[in-house]
Each structure stands twice: as structure tokens, then as C-alpha cells.
Amino acid sequence: MPTFPPTAKSARRIWEAAMAEAPLLDVKGLEAWYGESHVLHGIDFDVRKGEVVTLIGRNGAGKTTTLRSLIGVVGKRRGACIYKGADLLKVAPHKVARLGIGYVPEERGIFSSLTVLENLLFPPAWQAGGMAVDEIYGLFPNLKGRDSTSGTRLSGGEQQMLAIGRILRTGADFILLDEPTEGIAPVIIEEIGAALRILKDRGMTIILVEQNLRFAASIADRHYVLDQGKVVDEISNNALDANMDRLNRYLGV
Numbered sequence: 001m002p003t004f005p006p007t008a009k010s011a012r013r014i015w016e017a018a019m020a021e022a023p024l025l026d027v028k029g030l031e032a033w034y035g036e037s038h039v040l041h042g043i044d045f046d047v048r049k050g051e052v053v054t055l056i057g058r059n060g061a062g063k064t065t066t067l068r069s070l071i072g073v074v075g076k077r078r079g080a081c082i083y084k085g086a087d088l089l090k091v092a093p094h095k096v097a098r099l100g101i102g103y104v105p106e107e108r109g110i111f112s113s114l115t116v117l118e119n120l121l122f123p124p125a126w127q128a129g130g131m132a133v134d135e136i137y138g139l140f141p142n143l144k145g146r147d148s149t150s151g152t153r154l155s156g157g158e159q160q161m162l163a164i165g166r167i168l169r170t171g172a173d174f175i176l177l178d179e180p181t182e183g184i185a186p187v188i189i190e191e192i193g194a195a196l197r198i199l200k201d202r203g204m205t206i207i208l209v210e211q212n213l214r215f216a217a218s219i220a221d222r223h224y225v226l227d228q229g230k231v232v233d234e235i236s237n238n239a240l241d242a243n244m245d246r247l248n249r250y251l252g253v
């Protein structure tokens with residue numbers, strides 16, 4: 001029971017209990033523009049520590065823009081994205097990585113002129129707790145022994161592994177993953193899925209933009225459905241099968 005008036009110790013306990021219950025990320029009324037083009041119209045969702053949450057929806061629904069808004073790389077934003085108590089909309093884009101947020105873009109961003117190892121070592125480690133190179137090779141065995149292979153000699157799936165591994169080395173513990181399975185062979189999708197489940201078991205928090213529902217369902221706790229720049233539904237992973245018709249209507253399948 002809290003004591004009143006609260007002592008510094010009890011006030012801290014109350015604050016810590018409140019923080020433990022609060023979402024790690026709470027997005028409220030997020031709007032975003034590319035130039036004059038208004039593409040997000042009030043996105044609301046939250047993510048708790050250790051959760052894997054997906055953003056799903058038709059092409060152009062605003063999934064990528066939502067991720068890009070969190071890290072500050074769209075033209076103009078409005079609303080609030082409260083992360084560990086701070087509004088990301090007020091954090092300069094170059095400081096977001098220092099908060100432990102890592103972004104893996106759909107296009108992966110592997111440097112063709114750099115080797116696998118150089119790509120892995122390229123971003124600085126912003127936070128303690130980042131994975132060592134050997135740990136990354138343990139998570140993605142396809143990359144092992146490929147230190148001096150140039151980035152572009154990797155398959156699409158291996159480049160995706162490298163893009164994820166590179167972010168894990170920075171110490172990020174909140175990962176924004178944009179369509180990691182796009183254009184990738186099924187056997188590699190399985191391996192990426194297995195790696196993401198290991199990361200989830202280690203307590204990593206992940207927002208996954210994904211069109212591949214089978215893949216999403218194998219990892220996620222909850223799914224948010226986006227349509228025309230808004231969140232129109234939220235479905236827990238346990239309820240996914242029972243709501244497939246509804247979901248397919250949103251996706252136009």
C-alpha cells in the first residue's frame with residue numbers, strides 16, 4: 001500500500017509500477033504528410049515491451065509511412081508517439097537510434113561496396129547489450145564464413161539477415177521491420193522466422209510490417225489493420241483464424 005504523503009521511495013515504487021503497466025510505445029492520432037500529400041490520418045496503436053505487433057493492410061494503406069514517422073523520416077507529422085515517456089515526434093531523427101530503436105527498411109540498405117563484416121560493423125553500437133558478430137552468425141548461420149563476401153553477392157534473403165543483424169549489433173531492443181519476407185525464398189523465410197522467435201524469447205520488442213499472414217501469425221502477439229492511413233481494426237493472434245473472413249475483406253483478398 002502506498003503511504004501518504006508518499007516518501008521518495010514509495011513515490012518511486014508507484015511510478016515504476018505505472019511504467020511497468022504502460023505501453024512501451026503509445027501512438028495517438030499520428031498524422032503524416034509527404035509534401036502536400038496527407039497520408040496518415042490519425043493512427044492509434046500501442047506496443048508493450050516484449051511484444052511482436054504487426055501492421056497489416058493493402059498496398060498504400062500507410063504501414064511503411066507509420067514506421068518512417070516513428071523514426072522521423074517523413075516530411076511533416078502531427079500527434080504523439082510516446083516511447084519510454086518521451087514523444088518521438090520531438091526527438092531529432094539522428095537521436096532516435098540512441099533510444100534503442102532500430103529500423104530495417106524494406107529495401108534493406110546493404111552497401112554493395114562493403115563486405116558482410118563491414119556492413120555489420122558499419123553502424124555504431126548506440127546502446128550496451130548489442131549482439132557480438134559471432135552471436136549474429138549464430139542467429140543467421142547463412143552469414144557465417146562469409147565475412148569477406150561483398151554485400152551484393154548475397155541472396156535477397158541473406159541480405160535481409162544481414163540488415164537485421166546489423167541493427168542487432170547496435171544494441172537496439174525495439175526493432176521496426178518492414179516486410180522482411182518480400183521476394184524471399186520460403187526456406188529462408190522459415191529461417192528468418194526462427195531467428196525472430198529467438199529474439200522475441202530474449203525480450204526484444206518488434207513492430208513488423210508484413211503481407212505474408214502465415215509468417216506474421218507464426219511470430220506476432222497482435223495485429224493492427226491499417227486502411228487509408230488509419231488503424232481500422234486490432235486482432236489478437238489467437239483470434240486470427242476465427243477472423244480470417246473479416247481480415248480478407250480488409251485486405252481485398
Ligand SMILES: Nc1ncnc2c1ncn2[C@@H]1O[C@H](COP(=O)(O)OP(=O)(O)OP(=O)(O)O)[C@@H](O)[C@H]1O
Nearest residue numbers: 034037039057058059060061062063064065066226
Ligand atoms: N515518398 C513518397 N512521396 C509521396 N507519397 C508517398 C511516398 N511514399 C509513399 N507515398 C504514398 O503514401 C501512401 C502510403 O504509402 P505507404 O508506403 O506507407 O503504404 P504501405 O501500407 O506501406 O504500402 P506498401 O505495401 O505498398 O508499401 C500511399 O498512397 C503512397 O503512394
